[in-house]
Amino acid sequence: MRLTGAIALLAFFVRAAVVWWAHARFPAVADATYYDLFARRLAEGLGYTMAWPDGVVTYAAHYPVGYPFILSLAYRVFGESVGVAMGVNAVIGAASAAAAHRFALRELSPRFAAAAAIAIALHPALLLYVPALMTESVAASLAVIALACAPQKSDAKRVQYARIAAMGAVFGLATLVRPQMIALAPLLAFIVTRRVLAAGLVLAAALVVVAPWTARNCVRMNRCALVSVNGGWNLLIGVHTENGSWTPLDTPDECKEVWDEAGKDACFERAARREIAEAPGAWLAKIPKKLSITFDIFAAGPYYLHRSNPRVLDVDATVITGAVETFASRLLLALALVSCAPLFRLRVSRKNWAGTAPRFASALVGVGFTFVRTAWPAYAILAAMCFVRGRGERRSVVRTVAGVVVGATMATHAVFFGAGRYGLLVVPFVSLAAFACVRPKALSASGV
Secondary structure: OHHHHHHHHHHHHHHHHHHHHHOOOOOOOOHHHHHHHHHHHHHOOOOOEEEOOOOOEEEOOOOOOHHHHHHHHHHHHHOOOHHHHHHHHHHHHHHHHHHHHHHHHOOOOHHHHHHHHHHHHHOHHHHOOOOOOOOHHHHHHHHHHHHHOOOOOOOOHHHHHHHHHHHHHHHHHHHHHOOOHHHHHHHHHHHHHOOHHHHHHHHHHHHHHHHHHHHHHHHHOOOOOOOOOOHHHHHHHHHHOOOOOOOOOOOOHHHOOOOOHHHHHHHHHHHHHHHHHHOHHHHHOOHHHHHHHHHOOOOHHHHHHHHHOOOOOOHHHHHHHHHHHHHHHHHHHHHHHHHHOOOOOOOOOHHHHHHHHHHHHHHHHHHHHHOOOOOHHHHHHHHHHOOOOOOOOOOOHHHHHHHHHHHHHHHHHHHOOOOHHHHHHHHHHHHHHHOOOOOOOOOOOOOO
């Protein structure tokens, strides 16, 4: 516990230094403008609403409510400012580094568990995203924290159920921040606990946390959306994008007279499905570009800061810091690929060479992709390799969790559209997998 505390302090102080440098220099921009606006309105008791220039106030659900809600709690106590929001990001990020250490200790040696947690604490892609009032790193951090809550077989029954409830509650909050997390909750819970019942209870607890907001949407938005009403927008953007990233939408003719927020989203979804059905090949052909824009370059933090204040972070500084982020991310990706090959765990003999040779080859190909311009195939290889184990090897829960998160992230943005900030979701999990390179001991599963 002492080392966990030290890692938490390290992660917090480096993030606090970033906040101290950034809080007066970088106002909210792009989507962060809306997260900050909604947080302020929630803090003032005005609800999750939008005030229009003509004085009309409408209920909103286009952006997920979770992150503005978290910020609003801090705004009520410390005041409404981007510095406070950055401080919230710093605290959550530091907590996730500590949680990563506790989670990793269940399987990895103390030395490797500490290395993985320190990599998360100091990862430049995560540090430079602290000033961004955005959701991706917060969602990833909450997922790591949820995994650290998982029950262990040595726990008493009541402690196991308490841990399951906590795990589900954190996943529920993560779902309110990023709706796709609800699909990961039972999958990751099952991997960690190896119990269908525990996975079901985690999902149930997560849904209990989300349910009041879903009920609110049914009443206020004229549509029973789980969290937000932007899936149709995002799907249509994924149909129209040319470079794989976000693109402004030309409203389809049938949607131009639909003013209701939820109704317009549903109309966009129908239009997107129709266009995909008419030209599925063209839609599928865009997947490599979507994945490339998501995984090839990790520069979401520098890009956000440059857009917020180009005088402080000019183009040259943005390129340099983005290159540092990308190099760190690819180095950890290469280590994660190597950890999936049995280089350090098994003696390679004629008897087991047939089973290990494909893994050596896959790791070699993945490392090759890691250090070329297009790195996303390396993430696909990693996602696949994380599920493979050879004869005599125990299943690595750390690597399996990483494989699920990477695979789910790739699937999500293959369907919708990509951006470098979406790739941040996998950073803590790849960092954990990078140090799962020794023969793991058995993970203590839940007895539930």
